[in-house]
């Protein structure tokens with residue numbers, strides 16, 4: 001009860017700070033004749049979070065023991081997973097303390113990448129509910145720098161739950177080489193890989209989701225160098241037939257997970273954004289509008305013998321209930337955590 005009140009109060013404070021920051025940063029941009037850009041609000045929020053002391057204590061909420069889910073030898077204390085979208089250490093640590101069973105770190109490319117030009121992320125209203133349109137384009141420091149950074153995150157060593165490392169690439173070779181590099185290091189925390197083969201915001205980020213034979217060849221090569229659990233993240237833009245054939249391919253390898261799925265390719269004008277507000281004509285939509293497609297993909301995989309992470313549109317306890325009935329084992333979330341991270345506390349209580 002006390003924890004619930006604490007979560008509700010902190011959730012309220014979070015929403016107030018978020019709304020005020022957005023309001024003032026957008027007003028400031030307009031005053032300077034700049035286009036309001038959600039990324040500035042996100043960066044500001046991240047800096048505030050970095051400054052908050054005693055985060056592990058302040059945000060610490062226990063997870064009921066019954067929520068534990070085992071997939072192969074990975075033990076997730078709760079089935080709620082922070083989907084790959086963020087590489088900010090304090091945010092990942094905060095979500096873990098709040099009750100995420102795992103965090104999947106933002107997709108990393110082999111080399112330094114600046115991503116697409118800004119504005120490349122905006123909040124949009126869709127059917128009266130807040131969503132996000134993003135075309136970040138996988139900005140990041142590149143695999144070598146990522147390896148040293150993650151080795152410095154001491155909190156990961158005490159985390160006691162699996163961490164997902166999401167790998168992106170321009171070709172099969174890139175995915176292979178990045179994993180080979182990681183395999184040559186020793187991390188002292190438990191981790192699994194996720195192959196992001198469904199990024200809609202880089203020119204070739206979704207190539208492997210169109211060529212099942214190329215993914216097959218890549219998995220064959222990867223199984224020569226690693227026995228770690230590998231999740232493969234598919235796209236809601238793939239057809240049901242493709243989802244099933246990818247699921248079947250994954251079930252023919254050991255220790256695989258299928259994650260359905262990524263953001264949905266959507267035209268900016270469909271969600272009411274102009275060229276000034278968003279540079280790219282097509283980007284990835286995330287949030288509640290995705291839930292029905294996520295459920296459909298999970299059902300498509302029901303007869304396939306591979307554990308399923310359901311990602312896309314989760315925002316309520318009844319979404320979890322439905323996805324579990326559809327056959328999902330784990331539940332990935334991004335957008336709902338941006339709007340209220342304390343949803344993790346409620347979901348853990350009601351699971």
Ligand SMILES: Cc1cc2nc3c(=O)[nH]c(=O)nc-3n(C[C@H](O)[C@H](O)[C@H](O)COP(=O)(O)O)c2cc1C
Pocket residue numbers: 083084085086106107121132134136138166196233261262263285286287288290311312313314332333334335336
């Ligand atoms: C700002 C943003 C950045 C994202 N970056 C990544 C990424 O780097 N790798 C990835 O696999 N998915 C990425 N995603 C997709 C999410 O992991 C998730 O699959 C998608 O948003 C659908 O879930 P949701 O409706 O709960 O947000 C990103 C999503 C957002 C909103």
